[in-house]
Amino acid sequence: MDDRTLPSCAASEAQNFFFDQLGLQPRWLEESVGSALCRRCDDADLYFEHRTVESVSLEDGLVKSATRQTRQGVGARVVVGDRTGYAHTDDLTLEGLRLATRTAQAIAWQGGDSRSVAVVVERPRHNLYSLHAAPILVPVEEKVRVLQHVDEYARAFDARIRNVLASIVVEQKLVLIVTAEGRVVADVQPLVRMQVTCIAEEKGNRQQGTFGGGGRVAFDYLCENQRYLYFTRKAAQQAVRNLDAVEAPAGEMVVVLGPGWPGILLHEAVGHGLEGDFNRKGVSAFAGRLGEVVASPLCTVVDDGTIANRRGSLNADDEGTPTGRTVLIEKGVLVAYLQDRLNARLMGMSPTGNGRRESFAHPPLPRMTNTFLLPGESDPEEIIRSVDYGLYAVHFGGGQVDITSGKFVFSASEAYLIERGKVTRPVKGATLIGHGPEVLKRITRVGHDLGLDEGIGTCGKDGQSVPVGVGLPTVRIDGLTVGGTQPVG
Amino acid sequence: MLLPEAAELVLRAAKANGATAADVVVVRTRTLTVGVRSGAIEKVAQAEEKQLGLRVFVGKRSAVCSTSSFAPEALRDFASAACALAKVVAEDNYAGLADLEEQTLEGPDLQLFDSRVSELGPDEARQLAERAERSALEFDVRIVNSEGAECSTESTETWYASTMGFAAGYSATVISVSVVPVAKGSNGMQRDFWYSVVRQLERLASPEDIGRKAAERTLRRLEARSVKSCEVPVVFDSETAASLLGHLAQAVIGQSIFRGTSFLVGRLGRQIAPNFVNIVDDARIPAALGSKPFDAEGVPTRRLGIVEGGYLRSYLMDSYSARRLGFEKSTGSASRAVGSPPFAAPTNFFLLPGQVPAEEIVKSLKRGLYVTNLIGFGVNLTTGDYSRGAGGLWIENGQLTFPVEEVTVAGNLLDMFARIEAVGSDLELRRRVASPTILIGKLTVAGRG
Known part of the structure; x- marks a missing residue:
């Protein structure tokens, strides 16, 4: 600019x-x-x-x-x-x-x-x-x-x-x-x-x-x-x-997430757990783990509040700190937390421009802006072809995380079965559940097709809602629990 | 400016700007929140705010506007802008104020206000929070940390007035104390919480009990694991069962029915649950959180039978949804955020208790899941499809055995209500929507291994 x-x-x-x-x-x-x-x-x-x-x-x-x-x-x-x-x-x-x-x-x-x-x-x-x-x-x-x-x-x-x-x-x-x-x-x-x-x-x-x-x-x-x-x-x-959706499968299986809005995975699985307040207080499943491997080497996760015109972007955060681009996980290694002024000062770190609030009626908290996974080298179609049986989820409703136990959920609203390398029948909506500090370690393929969401995300924390963005390339996760009604395996 | 004066002023200004009818809600709120963590103050927040919401009708067109600026000139401009906005939208044949023939607002004092709550100072609030946290932290050595305890109070004055001549208001208070302890086990940390939310200070649970209960709930999650996917009976404790009642409440509001976004469309008068299931919405329970003398359209509230003997007997309706659905009158269920049109909503909505103690329900099962927490938003109210993350305890031969986490429970809400096999005797109106423990005959539990 x-x-x-x-x-x-x-x-x-x-x-x-x-x-x-x-x-x-x-x-x-x-x-x-x-x-x-x-x-x-x-x-x-x-x-x-x-x-x-x-x-x-x-x-x-x-x-x-x-x-x-x-x-x-x-x-x-x-x-x-x-x-x-x-x-x-x-x-x-x-x-x-x-x-x-x-x-x-x-x-x-x-x-x-x-x-x-x-x-x-x-x-x-x-x-x-x-x-x-x-x-x-x-x-x-x-x-x-x-x-x-x-x-x-x-x-x-x-x-x-x-x-x-x-x-x-x-x-x-x-x-x-x-x-x-x-x-x-x-x-x-x-x-x-x-x-x-x-x-x-x-x-x-x-x-x-x-x-x-x-x-x-x-x-x-x-x-x-x-x-x-x-x-x-x-x-x-x-x-x-x-109208044609069949019952979703129930159990642990390979899950392929499509690009864009399925990036809600990162928001729930790691994003909240990396907010400074939870880590300063030692109540996050990620507390004290800077420098540790928390994801597969294919994963680099970024929070970037400086992307022009995005829903999660801001010129300055709600404490007046210019927003920035923070690499949270680099090639699988946890390297940073998201900080506001208070938690940065108490942890001896620098504010990252993530102090946000819903309105003048709310004190600021460390929050995400636009959170996404950097693209990899796999061909998205090849990723689907690599799966014998699994779920291909392309659109989601909301998600939630228990930052202390690390368990998180996100709910697919448009998903399909993958059978012998092909996307086949649409399945009914189902919630996916996993463990934040483990799930990214199971990512075995990352596509080259990074997409950001269309701009509808709202994140809630402590009773405060703020607009956010997410993004993801196509990824293959080798083992995530799918909460349908038809037990498999 | 006083609330009634502000209301009167905007109603007059709306009429002067071409409104054929209008109503207004004015709310003044005072709040205090004190948070403590590890025995020390962490946060104190205090505020006073007021907001005014105006709904205008220009013939069959309407718009809603809200403002926080109460200067007379600003209010007049605001009313004129609302009328201008109404003129831009399409006509709606069902638009209009509620029909207020029966103006009987008399009734017992609902005990919504307690001056001891509105006058509670930061020091007293701090002590309540500290006591709850201390009780949780001292309960067991495995409670190693805390996300803190909070005590907050809210005092609101609500005033409602319309161009039909209705004008009335009421004051209400709420005080809450909650605590979130953190426990450490061999395979990681767990947190849970407990709380008490009431209108009258004397009804508040003792902070020591809140802390103890929070600690017990947290400790019983330690060493939790997933289970193999299966279809089993599922017991929802009173907290999680209340969330199922919440889904039912959303599905019976008029707006969901006429929009076709409810799994209960077309079910009025039909059986949706076993004969022993009775669900009411009762806005007249003294001191209850959802109680109010009249709804957001000035219609007197009452007790409504929603499900009687398993049959769906009534929707929750404001006057608009009642007209849309062909009923003569609303059910007095209008609720309203100042900046939005009235919308039907539950008041005190609950499943009436049965005879069986909750422990007996667990004892009756050879195998099953006892659910104590749910996360996520995997509920499709249009279809009733239900799939949420769950945690709780595994039931084996009538006993609660090991803690369970990282599983989902899934089914369809229509089937789930039809398959209620037992209702516990443990109803407590801890929130606006409440339930005793319930047993659902069969659900799919998805897990690992």
Whole structure:
């Protein structure tokens, strides 16, 4: 990216909003951060946020529902050792700020002399999603038109499609972060997410298919190359194909995961377990294992918050640290954890730009951004040919992990049997379960076809949801438990 | 600005901007969370926030908007924007406010508010959390660590008003204490948790009991292993059985039925479970977590029989889904996030207890799986297909033997409810959706080896 184009218009737009429209004053910020950073305090910050979310949804062939939510406020944080005091308010006046800061500080059981902090507005390091037009400003009528077309297209795709549920949610988040060093980081974070669910019915058998996509993109993204029709087709195909699905097998078997969204494997199996907080506290199955082999030598796992326009990307994390690219596992060896400021400081490591929060009402936590496995050298078709009997899973619903025992699950919503090297019958959805520190050791082939997901992922931790991305090339896992209903072997 | 005043102001502004009807929900929330870990404070978070959600109708078109800015000028602009948004969407013949002929909001005090909870300070909250954690850590030497204990309180004031003249509100409190101990065994670490969530401080379980129970649950997972895939009877303890009730609750809400996204479409009036299965949704239980005097459309709440003698007797409906499904009235089940349209939802939704103690159910089995934890999202409510990660204890000759993990349990929810073979006597309304222990005749357990 050309550095001379910075500071981006996004950052200055956010600054204008908070300083000019809302009337925040630099000296208020200096006073607040300065008083928050009392003697013995290790860190403090302010996180201002103004967020607008607009959602338009379709059902029964009509767009009958539209919502628009606006919420703004500030979160004040004071950190002493491993202790956090946090207060948030929707009152963005000097009085509101003083009260929030005092509360955050008092509840960290601290007080006393304030330090003097001079705030300096910082040039953003990245410019990953500056758009020609904010998606929130696109007239609702255009979103209605797209959804209407989705409905017509899906019903025309196959007569067995009986209902289509679709939604477009666009978000505009303006943030202004003031760090303990007095750095002021501003950003405008757009987000677009479209989802299509098709219900197919035949002889009393009802099935559904869901697909979608988006990112930190302009609204046009959905229309480029008729992308929204691609999402619709995928959802419709999944629903119709599921009409013929047979019972999924039950037991341990070879599993081949297709490229893209099946990368949720990494998110659950290793990603959460490598978040700094769990490792500092020693409650993760990966705690104390830096330098150990945790995956096959074919595996290099990366978390990268700097990929342009991706759903999981950010110019700076929610503590003002520029996002980066962190290699977590290199050729099978565990080399790094994902860090926010608090856990990095306590573990003697550097922040990796992974301090994220759902909103001003939440303190930051170490979180993933876009997590994926680097491509290997195998031909994806050859990988399938190499399997005598197994499961080929290409699309998933959600997943979950118990970071302490290391057991994780992810649920296939589109999967097929592989029989004698060929993809054969579609099977019903099933949950796959495995052990995080072991599963990547069983990866015996990695394809050259790395794909990132379409941009629909949301990750939950400690009651906080944040948008994330995942990615994977085709991989072969020699032994994973498939939770179908037909015991095999 | 007070909540009723703000509500009144936006309703007037909505009408001035062309709304033919409108309703508004205003919520003010105060929260306190204190987290402790290894005996020391880890986090204290405190906040006060308010939000207003407005639903406007312009004829048969509607939109919902929410805001946190309560300045009069901002609220007027907000109401006008909501009306503009409504004019862009399609007409919906079923759109409209709930019919509020019977305005009987009288009834017993639901005991939703406790000033001892709303006034609980950070120091008292810290002590409750510390006691729970200490009790867990001291329970057994194998409890070596903790993800911490937390005590949080929430006080909310809810105000609902509509252009039909309805205006009422209520206050409610919730306090919770939970702890997550970590134990170490020869083949790795395990964690589990226990909790108590109540509206009244005096109903809170003792922190010592919470800690002990959490430690016991964690310890019994040590040295867990997978089992060979098989088809066996499966006992769901009251915690995991509640999640099955949750799936049923989602499948009986009006929206799931008319969208065709429920495995119970077309089953109203039909038998879906054995005769001894009775499921209710009751919003009028004093001090219960899901209780409320009226729903998010101002309709008085009541006790609903959902499954009676095994027969599906009622859906959960807000006024929109009731109209869509051809019923005269809603069931008073509307719930509402401030920024979204009303949606039917369970209040206190539970399976009525049977006569058999939970231990007897386990004793009755020669072989089977006793499930105490479930993870993942492998539930397809449209088809009822069910496949989730599970952990628990293996049953052999009526005894709980070794702990089990890294297995899945799979089946179909329709079959699972039809195959309930026993319902325990151990119902406790620990959450909004609750259940006693239940036995399901046969499910597929997938594992290794």
